[in-house]
Amino acid sequence: MGSFSEIKLFQVKPDKLQEFESLVTSVAQMQKQQPGCLGIRYLKRFFTIDGVEPGEPPRELTKIVKCVKYFSCWEFDSKESYGKAIQWFFDAHGKEIMKLLIMPFDIHCGNTVC
Secondary structure (H helix, E strand, O other): OOOEEEEEEEEEEEHHHHHHHHHHHHHHHHOOOOOOOOEEEEEEEOEOOOOOOOOOOEOOOOOEOOEEEEEEEEEEHHHHHHHHHHHHHHHHHHHHOOOOOOOOOEEEEEEOOO
């Protein structure tokens, strides 16, 4: 059986981007220390794909409409390790992060396929 992973979608208020990035940079260091953690990454969505032309690079977004989307991918050795870590995350940082968002973050999790 593979690892257990979670993807979160954060929709950050435009005036809170610096605060969010600073916060998740420090939170990620603590997330890495959670028992069973195999890795954590955060991604800022600031590019889009307009078409499927061969070799065409993604286009940078030029304006913010409502929010900026960030994603995190957190991977664990088991769902049990994940269960303990997500409880820690909510207890330690949930409210602080929620204040920076236009709506509660989405969580998607499951067994890693490959």
